[in-house]
Amino acid sequence: MADKAVMTGTYFMNGDYACCEGALAAGCRFFAGYPITPATEIAERMSRRLPELGGIFIQMEDEIASMSAILGASWGGVKAMTSTSGPGFSLMMENIGLGICTETPCVICNVQRAGPSTGLPTLVGQGDMMQARWGSHGHYEVIALAPSSPQEMFDLTIRAFNLSEQYRIPVMIMADEVVGHMNERVVIPRREEIEIVGRRKPKVSPDKYLPYHPDPDGVAPMANCGDGYRIHITGLTHDERGYPGMDEKTQAQMVNRLIGKIVNNRDKIIRTENVYLDDADVVVVAYGISARSARQAVRDARARGIRAGLIKLETVWPFPEALIRDVAGRVRALIMPEINAGQMVLEVQRCAGGACPVHLVSHLGGSIIHPATILRAIEDSIKGKK
Amino acid sequence: MEGLIRSERLPHIWCAGCGIGTVFGSVIGAIQKSGYDLNKTAIVSGIGCTARMAGYIRLDSFHTTHGRALPFATGLKLANPELKVIVVSGDGDLLAIGGNHFIHAARRNIDITVICVNNLNYGMTGGQLAPSTPFGAKTTTSVTGCPEEPFNFCYLASACGAIYVARWTSLHIRRLTNSITEAMQKRGFGFVEILTPCPTSFGRRNKIGTALETLKFYHERSVIRNDIDPKEAPIDFGNNIVVGKFVDTERPTFLDNYQLSCKNLIGDWPDFEGTIVPENQAG
Numbered sequence: 001m002a003d004k005a006v007m008t009g010t011y012f013m014n015g016d017y018a019c020c021e022g023a024l025a026a027g028c029r030f031f032a033g034y035p036i037t038p039a040t041e042i043a044e045r046m047s048r049r050l051p052e053l054g055g056i057f058i059q060m061e062d063e064i065a066s067m068s069a070i071l072g073a074s075w076g077g078v079k080a081m082t083s084t085s086g087p088g089f090s091l092m093m094e095n096i097g098l099g100i101c102t103e104t105p106c107v108i109c110n111v112q113r114a115g116p117s118t119g120l121p122t123l124v125g126q127g128d129m130m131q132a133r134w135g136s137h138g139h140y141e142v143i144a145l146a147p148s149s150p151q152e153m154f155d156l157t158i159r160a161f162n163l164s165e166q167y168r169i170p171v172m173i174m175a176d177e178v179v180g181h182m183n184e185r186v187v188i189p190r191r192e193e194i195e196i197v198g199r200r201k202p203k204v205s206p207d208k209y210l211p212y213h214p215d216p217d218g219v220a221p222m223a224n225c226g227d228g229y230r231i232h233i234t235g236l237t238h239d240e241r242g243y244p245g246m247d248e249k250t251q252a253q254m255v256n257r258l259i260g261k262i263v264n265n266r267d268k269i270i271r272t273e274n275v276y277l278d279d280a281d282v283v284v285v286a287y288g289i290s291a292r293s294a295r296q297a298v299r300d301a302r303a304r305g306i307r308a309g310l311i312k313l314e315t316v317w318p319f320p321e322a323l324i325r326d327v328a329g330r331v332r333a334l335i336m337p338e339i340n341a342g343q344m345v346l347e348v349q350r351c352a353g354g355a356c357p358v359h360l361v362s363h364l365g366g367s368i369i370h371p372a373t374i375l376r377a378i379e380d381s382i383k384g385k386k
Numbered sequence: 387m388e389g390l391i392r393s394e395r396l397p398h399i400w401c402a403g404c405g406i407g408t409v410f411g412s413v414i415g416a417i418q419k420s421g422y423d424l425n426k427t428a429i430v431s432g433i434g435c436t437a438r439m440a441g442y443i444r445l446d447s448f449h450t451t452h453g454r455a456l457p458f459a460t461g462l463k464l465a466n467p468e469l470k471v472i473v474v475s476g477d478g479d480l481l482a483i484g485g486n487h488f489i490h491a492a493r494r495n496i497d498i499t500v501i502c503v504n505n506l507n508y509g510m511t512g513g514q515l516a517p518s519t520p521f522g523a524k525t526t527t528s529v530t531g532c533p534e535e536p537f538n539f540c541y542l543a544s545a546c547g548a549i550y551v552a553r554w555t556s557l558h559i560r561r562l563t564n565s566i567t568e569a570m571q572k573r574g575f576g577f578v579e580i581l582t583p584c585p586t587s588f589g590r591r592n593k594i595g596t597a598l599e600t601l602k603f604y605h606e607r608s609v610i611r612n613d614i615d616p617k618e619a620p621i622d623f624g625n626n627i628v629v630g631k632f633v634d635t636e637r638p639t640f641l642d643n644y645q646l647s648c649k650n651l652i653g654d655w656p657d658f659e660g661t662i663v664p665e666n667q668a669g
């Protein structure tokens with residue numbers, strides 16, 4: 001193959017492998033991880049692919065080390081990622097917080113299985129959605145994406161790298177066991193067709209550089225270690241120089257900026273796929289594998305003459321508040337299927353603000369939600385039964 | 387020396403009489419002596435009084451999370467092998483919460499110089515027991531005396547495969563600076579342990595007393611025994627405190643072997659040459 005990094009072509013490939021190919025096409029050249037079902041295939045493929053590209057693969061001693069290592073690699077100037085599932089995701093939390101606080105671009109792919117604890121190691125779940133949002137301590141914003149097919153594992157992994165570099169933040173890919181393990185058609189475009197966002201470098205000399213002085217969009221240019229800028233990076237509350245400041249003013253400035261750079265750019269970050277929203281009486285809001293079931297259910301409802309619509313969340317965090325608020329005011333009900341006891345549905349309810357009923361279609365893990373179950377919820381909501 | 391200190395960050399947080407300041411001076415001296423490009427030299431730390439060193443050195447410096455300096459430094463070094471990477475860490479940071487990373491970074495022979503300030507306790511959090519706290523010593527979480535046996539860090543480092551291992555006290559300034567320089571100039575996982583007084587959190591709860599008294603005690607008790615097996619060099623306050631350079635050897639680094647594996651040159655396993663004589667038949 002001419003281009004070893006971008007394997008242009010059409011493949012029958014599983015989601016975990018497609019995630020790797022997306023990462024490599026996006027320029028990822030460092031992977032640190034620890035095996036865990038159902039994410040192991042990502043580590044395995046990266047261990048074979050990265051050496052071909054002059055990149056580094058290292059199997060660390062645990063997920064805490066993996067997360068720390070990708071932060072270090074990112075400061076070393078290389079696009080870096082790790083992958084895991086529930087138990088490992090829990091172990092990564094403290095250093096995801098370090099990545100957020102120090103504004104370190106990197107990507108974490110969580111191929112979700114059902115929890116809590118060891119749970120159902122080989123079976124699907126979507127129970128880590130709030131953990132992605134709030135799992136590390138303190139208050140901050142995150143970016144998380146939810147692929148629902150191997151093709152999206154490829155596409156959204158590229159987007160995850162782009163967002164992480166653009167907004168200097170660890171980006172989480174919230175996949176799941178079914179998406180990770182299913183084999184489907186994956187089309188890998190030519191290199192020229194793939195949009196790649198690189199790191200914004202300082203334009204000033206080292207003596208004038210302030211590592212956390214933001215550009216107008218709230219994001220500060222980033223000097224890599226070894227570039228001659230001699231930066232100090234700390235997880236302590238810090239000022240624009242990167243120096244610790246143990247007072248409430250510095251704290252407020254830093255946290256406001258960490259939040260603001262995401263919130264103020266959310267229109268550029270948030271992507272949803274909106275189907276039949278114009279005339280819909282009832283709208284299903286769904287993400288990940290559950291969005292596949294939802295799409296089928298909406299089609300079936302239309303075939304029965306019910307004006308159903310779909311909002312498929314590609315970005316789960318930040319949450320598309322404005323869209324949900326708007327739609328809630330126009331429909332008779334919103335429905336959210338998810339493989340947990342109700343997580344993202346809390347956001348839908350919050351945004352709907354009582355403008356319409358919001359129904360959860362819950363499965364506690366182990367298999368996907370059947371389209372017929374969602375269809376029934378659509379029908380019930382129209383009948384006003386629920 | 388001045389150029390390497392972020393003087394705008396002074397005064398530093400360390401207590402009067404604390405040994406960390408002395409070690410800081412040696413680290414700076416060694417960095418200068420070693421002759422590495424300062425723009426390509428990085429310092430990584432975790433959390434603790436010792437870890438604050440990273441904030442006072444005018445180098446690319448990373449103050450990370452408690453225990454995680456080594457995996458962070460591993461990522462940094464592997465991503466940019468041009469960098470000279472130094473880790474500074476407290477005894478708790480490096481060998482309690484970070485202990486697992488320590489044994490694996492040494493086993494992999496990551497090309498990093500690790501400096502450990504052993505003040506026999508958790509200084510920053512007010513003096514709790516650490517994996518280095520001597521049996522019977524009083525800390526805020528062992529008021530009737532520490533009921534656990536401490537590690538011998540140097541023995542552990544050597545058993546895990548460190549290519550350079552030395553121990554000094556903060557009194558041995560010249561030897562310490564030389565050791566850090568030597569460790570930096572080697573390729574692979576180098577480890578330098580420094581026994582230092584922590585008058586605030588440890589000294590005042592134990593008969594060891596003030597910083598000056600601790601240093602006097604170290605001075606009287608320490609004996610230099612270079613090249614001995616660190617197994618034979620526990621820190622035994624009832625006896626002599628053995629210091630010196632214990633290990634100075636070579637073996638391929640992680641990156642050396644990784645590059646071989648990328649070219650499929652690692653070779654097969656098993657690949658035993660000749661016949662192996664069972665032990666019970668061996669002459």
Ligand SMILES: Cc1ncc(C[n+]2csc(CCOP(=O)(O)OP(=O)(O)O)c2C)c(N)n1
Nearest residue numbers: 433434435436452476477478479508509510
């Ligand atoms: C995950 C986590 N647990 C606990 C702490 C609190 N903590 C901060 S420093 C420290 C111990 C420091 O001791 P040591 O590493 O020996 O460094 P010293 O202060 O003695 O130099 C602890 C427990 C923390 N920061 N993070």
Ligand code: SF4
Nearest residue numbers: 400401404435509584
């Ligand atoms: S508490 Fe101990 S280790 Fe920390 S600065 Fe004070 S004397 Fe030094």
Ligand SMILES: [Mg+2]
Nearest residue numbers: 476477507509
């Ligand atoms: Mg200590």
